[in-house]
Amino acid sequence: MTNLLNDLRYALRQLRKSPGFALTAILILALGIGANAAMFTVLNAVLLRPLPYANVNRLIVPTMFDNHGERMYGAGYPDIAEWQKRAHTLSGIAYVTDESRFMEVAHSGESVSNVQSSANLFSVLGVQPQIGRTYSLEEQSPGHEHVVVLSDALWTKYFHRNPNVLGQTIKLDGDSYTVIGVMPKAFSYPFSGGQTRASAADSQVWAPLPLKPDVMTRAGFPSFYSLIARLKPGVSMNAAQADLNNLQHTIAKEYPAGYQYPVPTSVQTQSYRSQLTRQYQPSLLVLEAACLMLWLIACANVAGLLLVRASARQRQIAVRAALGAGRSRLVWQSLSEGLLISVVASGVGIGLAAVALRVFRHALLQRIDIVRDIHLNWPVVFALALFAVLTAVVCGILPALIVSRIPALQQGNTQISAGRRQKHLREGLIVFEIALSLTLLVACGLMLRTLYDLRHEPLGIRTDHIVTANFDIPSYEYRNANVVAQLYQPMLERTRHLPDVRAASLSTTVPLDDSFFVQLTMYGKKKSTDPRNASVNAELGATTADMQRVFGFRMLQGRFFNAQDTVTSQPVIVVNQAFAKAYWPDGRVLGQPFTNWRTGKKSPRAIVAGVMDDLPQRSLANKRGPQVLICVCQLEPEDTFYDVTASHHMQLAVRTRENPEVVIPEIRTLLGQLAPQLRGIKIETMDQVVEDSMGDQNLAAHLLELFGGTALIITLAGLYGSLLYAVSLRRREMAVRLAMGAQRGDILKIVLSRAAILLVIGLAAGTAISFATGRYLQSYLYRVHSGDPATLLVACLLFLTCGLLAAYLPARRAAMTEPIEILREE
């Protein structure tokens, strides 16, 4: 043991003697370790964070699919009730729906997420309230449902954590509810780790889901609920899936003949945790892979440096071996240097990681909305310690093997050669670094091309001089009123008269906004055998006539809405080209009747007035799907689409004369005057919205630029260092060649061509790796394919150029050798 410590001390002394080597190695490893520390922190925060439920891994989410294999957005009560009775793989299954409501307590209030659930939700999740109780099955019967459980945050904010909250009354959208319990701190369901759009994450209340008669039968259009279930102990997820699938198969047969909606026939299950993280997992894993590559490059680089040191010490080591040092002792001695470097580098790496996390924190939190904060913590530091040891082993193992093979003291050699094995090892490491760096560079190049393409994508709209404001409607205030007449019309009227405003429109959806989405599914229009024609999924939006003037898009057929479209005129719709193609494949679109405008026999049918261009929808990279627009000004509260479109969420879009930023304060004031709740809403320019919609790609591109750039620099440094060392070993050979009449150019060529060979092998290997791994990147890419030859070519050429430049200096040094000076050293 003391021997081992002595060796460590010896290693420290050796490092102090060569501070240049030590600093280089530490810096390079710190970059590799730091990137991983930062990335691992993010992974830990997103994928591995503890969820506030008992035994989380047994919570599963079943999803229904209809007979066409289409995913359904929940399950109906009759089916759930059957499962509760007949599924023997589940210990419980709960159903949930949630919506945003305005909560009033005494004289204050805010928008909250109101979750309505079956009474067993809390037992399925395995969580008890911290005070009071949760609701019972009886409270799900209509008329008894006006009880509510508060989140810890709301209890703190409105009741100052006073236990006498129990029994008090609050209002949700104006209805009174009695508080019966408060959930523990950190509890939320549906899980919301971050900030959601509608309300602060913690602002949740839970109330019983009333089982009204129409919910309990299969008579009308089914109400869909989300599901959460708990596996019985010892039951695997696959077993549960098979069980539910079988069950649903039987249940589907029990549906009444002539049931006119899609019948759920199959079930897929997923763990709740993976449902939460699924969306981020691929991209995070891609970035983590990039980090690991960077780390491997750094390790290879430092291994190369250590190898050189080991060769330089070979004689000294041979002496030790001759004096009886055992092999393990020699290996440990060689490893100890790597260990010291790696430990110090980990310290520096944590610092780098902290800096990186601070720099990217905002962008990360914006993209990943299930986490609230990202910071280094103990699990990460612990993982990092393991990582440091791993790094030391990976870096030190090659030199250690070399060391342990020194057979005996060799007498002074009379020919000129560096150990061939070591040379091959060193060059192998360089090739390895080149290959991985190229992979990172190619990934970076692909991201940059994607960004370029996104930036130059023809949008079909103008984005300049537009301001958009995004707001939720305090709908309970307009519950018995016509929000169109009372809020929207005046808002448009007054906005239009602002001096800098050319045109103003209100829409539930504007291009590139992902905050609100209404899915419209048109079932079985024709008796078609082709399942694709059986239903069309489209985005439904409501807008006003000036939307075209604001965004300046093209109409392909017919007209857009205009001032003549009012509540008294014929209801019309405008569809986009994608919808027209999918729904009326024969091309006859204009004047086609669409759907009943109202429930009831006497309802007028809406007809198609025009076909518009496909506009970008939720994000630039998303495919432009079918879209149906209705006119806000034709809506009245009793119309079918009034509730789903006009009464939740609106965007005001304004075309300005001058710099749009100038108009923002005016609009803010105006909206505040119209409804006090609209005072603090987000108002931004359309150019900003476009930029934000590239956020994922932007972040990935920046990170990959960082990784790719670092990898390139480390690799070039490695190439440079290795060639410099090789040249120093070959000084004598070069001198002899010069004495034999070689010109300086010949020597230059020898070194450069060696570099070129390494580069070409490395680049070839890198190309292979790029092809093999490209598909993991594909989800990030837009238009460009992951095996894009142009990107690959540019990356290779860039690398080759930089590589030859890095090789030029050692080559020049070799070529400038004065042969006589070296030959004299006989």
Add this chain to the structure above:
Amino acid sequence: MAIAEQSLIHIEALTKVFYTDEIETHALSGIHLNIDRGEYVAISGPSGCGKSTLLSILGLLDTPSGGSYLLNTRPVENLSFAERSRIRNQEIGFIFQSFNLIGDLTVYENVELPLTYRSGMPAAERKRRVDESLGRVGMAHRLRHYPSQLSGGQQQRVAVARALAGSPSILLADEPTGNLDSRNGEAVMELLKELHKDGATICMVTHDPRFAKLADREVHLFDGQVVSEEDLRRKLAAERELLQ
């Protein structure tokens, strides 16, 4: 005089001064030397008298500080590096004390090396020359070996073949037997004598009086100057006395 200037090597008043840390070392001070085609000259003298320095200047590895040097009647003291490389490649064959074979190259490739720096020599011609010169030193059977797989004497014979391959005007050897045991040393000396008999011009530095005697002519150097044999003996004796 006119005849002397026709010599293969003609140097006059050659000096070489090394400047290190404000110390001037006069390694050569006014050397006059002629070497004719086909001659075998041995240079001897005490350690540090300037033998190696003279040989490097003769081989155009170094430049003199003063004096003139005609190689093949052509003044060479002020040529560019590239020009000197070209002449070294064509006119000079070096044999070093420590062989200086390149460990990563086979015997064949080592011998071929000077020919690869000669532009436009076809591969077949190179092969012929390599085979021939390896044949002359008796190493034709070891083409594919690496230097580390040969004995010291064999390595030096390969080095001689390498010097011969380019058919140079003169072979310059600086203590070619210095790293060899006496038996191998004698074998190499035997080889040089045979080459001389076949017409090669050789200039060799040696310590060993036995080997110096094998040459046509001995040149004695003392303190950077050419001296006669008696002079040398006298000066050495004086020096010994001084030391005592």
